[in-house]
Amino acid sequence: MKLLVAVKRVIDYNIKVRVKGDETGVETANVKMSMNPFDEIAVEEAVRLHEAGTATEIVAVSMGVQQCQETIRTALAMGCDRGIHVKTDDELQPLAVAKLLAKIVEQESPDVVVLGKQAIDDDSNQTGQMLAGLLGWSQGTFASEIALADGKANVTREIDGGLQTVAINLPAVITTDLRLNEPRYASLPNIMKAKKKEIAEITPEELGVDIAPRLTTLKVTEPSQREGGIKVETVAELVNKLKNEVGVI
Amino acid sequence: MTDEYADIREQVQKLCSQYPGEYWRKLDAERAYPTEFVQALTEAGYLSVLIPEEFGGSGLGITAAAVIMEEIQKSGCNGGACHAQMYTMGTVLRHGSDEQKQKYLPGIASGELRLQAFGVTEPTSGTDTLSLRTTAVKNGDGDYVINGQKIWTSRVEHSDLMMLLARTQSKEEVKKRTDGLSVFIVDMREALGNGLEIKPIRTMINHATTEVFFDDLVIPANSLVGEEGKGFRYILDGMNAERILIAAECIGDARWFVQKATDYANDRQVFGREIGKNQGIQFPIAEAYMQTEAANLMVEHAARVYEGGSRAGAEANMAKYLASEASWKAADMCMQTHGGFAFAEEYDVERKFRETRLYRIAPISNNLVLSFIAEHVLGLPKSY
Ligand SMILES: Cc1cc2nc3c(=O)[nH]c(=O)nc-3n(C[C@H](O)[C@H](O)[C@H](O)COP(=O)(O)OP(=O)(O)OC[C@H]3O[C@@H](n4cnc5c(N)ncnc54)[C@H](O)[C@@H]3O)c2cc1C
Numbered sequence: 001m002k003l004l005v006a007v008k009r010v011i012d013y014n015i016k017v018r019v020k021g022d023e024t025g026v027e028t029a030n031v032k033m034s035m036n037p038f039d040e041i042a043v044e045e046a047v048r049l050h051e052a053g054t055a056t057e058i059v060a061v062s063m064g065v066q067q068c069q070e071t072i073r074t075a076l077a078m079g080c081d082r083g084i085h086v087k088t089d090d091e092l093q094p095l096a097v098a099k100l101l102a103k104i105v106e107q108e109s110p111d112v113v114v115l116g117k118q119a120i121d122d123d124s125n126q127t128g129q130m131l132a133g134l135l136g137w138s139q140g141t142f143a144s145e146i147a148l149a150d151g152k153a154n155v156t157r158e159i160d161g162g163l164q165t166v167a168i169n170l171p172a173v174i175t176t177d178l179r180l181n182e183p184r185y186a187s188l189p190n191i192m193k194a195k196k197k198e199i200a201e202i203t204p205e206e207l208g209v210d211i212a213p214r215l216t217t218l219k220v221t222e223p224s225q226r227e228g229g230i231k232v233e234t235v236a237e238l239v240n241k242l243k244n245e246v247g248v249i
Numbered sequence: 250m251t252d253e254y255a256d257i258r259e260q261v262q263k264l265c266s267q268y269p270g271e272y273w274r275k276l277d278a279e280r281a282y283p284t285e286f287v288q289a290l291t292e293a294g295y296l297s298v299l300i301p302e303e304f305g306g307s308g309l310g311i312t313a314a315a316v317i318m319e320e321i322q323k324s325g326c327n328g329g330a331c332h333a334q335m336y337t338m339g340t341v342l343r344h345g346s347d348e349q350k351q352k353y354l355p356g357i358a359s360g361e362l363r364l365q366a367f368g369v370t371e372p373t374s375g376t377d378t379l380s381l382r383t384t385a386v387k388n389g390d391g392d393y394v395i396n397g398q399k400i401w402t403s404r405v406e407h408s409d410l411m412m413l414l415a416r417t418q419s420k421e422e423v424k425k426r427t428d429g430l431s432v433f434i435v436d437m438r439e440a441l442g443n444g445l446e447i448k449p450i451r452t453m454i455n456h457a458t459t460e461v462f463f464d465d466l467v468i469p470a471n472s473l474v475g476e477e478g479k480g481f482r483y484i485l486d487g488m489n490a491e492r493i494l495i496a497a498e499c500i501g502d503a504r505w506f507v508q509k510a511t512d513y514a515n516d517r518q519v520f521g522r523e524i525g526k527n528q529g530i531q532f533p534i535a536e537a538y539m540q541t542e543a544a545n546l547m548v549e550h551a552a553r554v555y556e557g558g559s560r561a562g563a564e565a566n567m568a569k570y571l572a573s574e575a576s577w578k579a580a581d582m583c584m585q586t587h588g589g590f591a592f593a594e595e596y597d598v599e600r601k602f603r604e605t606r607l608y609r610i611a612p613i614s615n616n617l618v619l620s621f622i623a624e625h626v627l628g629l630p631k632s633y
Contacts, residue, residue: 070256077260185261186263187260188257188307191256
């Protein structure tokens, strides 16, 4: 069984993001970038399926600027077999990424595409679903457990009311949630091996995909400062304030 | 500029993030060895970074090793518990026989064999290594009999082998002062209780350091590394590697202090504003940052010179001096920035402050670095 995992390069989760002076986006110059944590979970799951003998090959795909290759290298160090870098300096919105992935799927014919349920930079939570739609494949989103067998996947999903398990036919798109697994750190020998693994480079033009943004970002601003609260002595005082000062009841 | 070691840095950080402040505070309180942490580093292959691939290591240079040590310290962990497993084997690698390399290096690479104890310092000859008194005398069977005492021999209780420097010819007999010392690999699994005794020393930091006593300990002739009498020269190469790596640890510590202080200064409100708004708070942080970056350039330079095949004696010493002074300045700055809270264990500042203080004294006291530079680099008279 062949797996395709998508890995996005995002601002590291430990970094406190800052809005750019001109309000066109957030500051990324000289900021530490890492693999999107949800994608790390996707890679980990794929590598575990490989180790268990369920998967035979894992291809890691990343899209964007040249440095995305570092993110692919991380995936290779964790245990993916080879990488594909769709290189562009242009903005990529979820629909464009889904279309590019669909093209790669056409070329690579994986049985399952595993990706994070969302990326921690734009929090779109759209790519996996759009990809399944474009391919006409089944989808299992927000996976907290995955079992693959006999051309089927049992995907346990985290939903508001609790856990839901769906059985879907392969090929399928699966998006990962936080509790699916705990990603490993790579060993030094595996980091060294990853340096020798192949990363193929391709452009959106070569794939024949129009990546022009469909949405325009008007402005990015800091969330408004939260004002300090106050302490009330009694319930009566609380009700009085809510009624007469805040005017919500 | 792209960092060739960015991937190693990132993965070491990830490993270290599993060993947060609470882990180290608990060990500190119990004076326990960080077994799980050392095991994780070993299994992930980081401690065998310098061992050639043919013996099961990764065969990388000292810069890669320095990057690993720096990241460990920068993450708030303490590599002092195991740094010696990285470099002590260098003496075997450079000067040992093929038989010794085959016998020891693969086991050290896998972590099955631990060689992270180095017995040099003695109670009566601290910094003055050439005056050491522990003797190794050949007996009728051709074995060596060891007598004497070492102090501050760290990690002995967590090591299988010890690299030992002992005198095989008396000071009076030798032509050159630097002759007459020899290096041995002592297998402590056999020696313990048969002439080898270990006594832990309680110290200001959780460092697993000990006194070691040799009383007619018999070790086989093939424990000798290289030629008899040349031991001092052999260990010098190893000491330069050690100084570069410890300098890198200091850089990691300094970066931890600067980050910790910056975060706190941005967060802590006094007089209705962040304390970081005061130049009295932000200037010392900026100064510590600059001193760290400057020292780091020296560390990187020393590592490059060493990798180029030179001994890098002056560079390694300067790197160790500048980095240990920078980390100490940063530590003191971080204490001051935190005010009273610096003393609360849960901030980890006081622990790191105690830990980084060591490196102005060990493995070589900074006064001796100054003497070395004055005498050997500048041509001033020997002062002692
Ligand atoms: C926690 C810890 C772990 C250690 N681990 C090891 C280990 O694993 N293996 C090992 O072999 N050793 C180890 N050491 C020993 C360490 O290397 C020595 O403590 C260090 O070299 C200094 O020697 P000393 O303590 O005897 O100081 P001394 O030699 O007694 O020096 C005392 C002071 O006098 C100064 N001084 C001495 N001579 C001169 C001079 N000529 N000019 C100017 N100043 C001078 C020194 O700089 C120092 O400040 C460790 C020490 C500590 C504290």
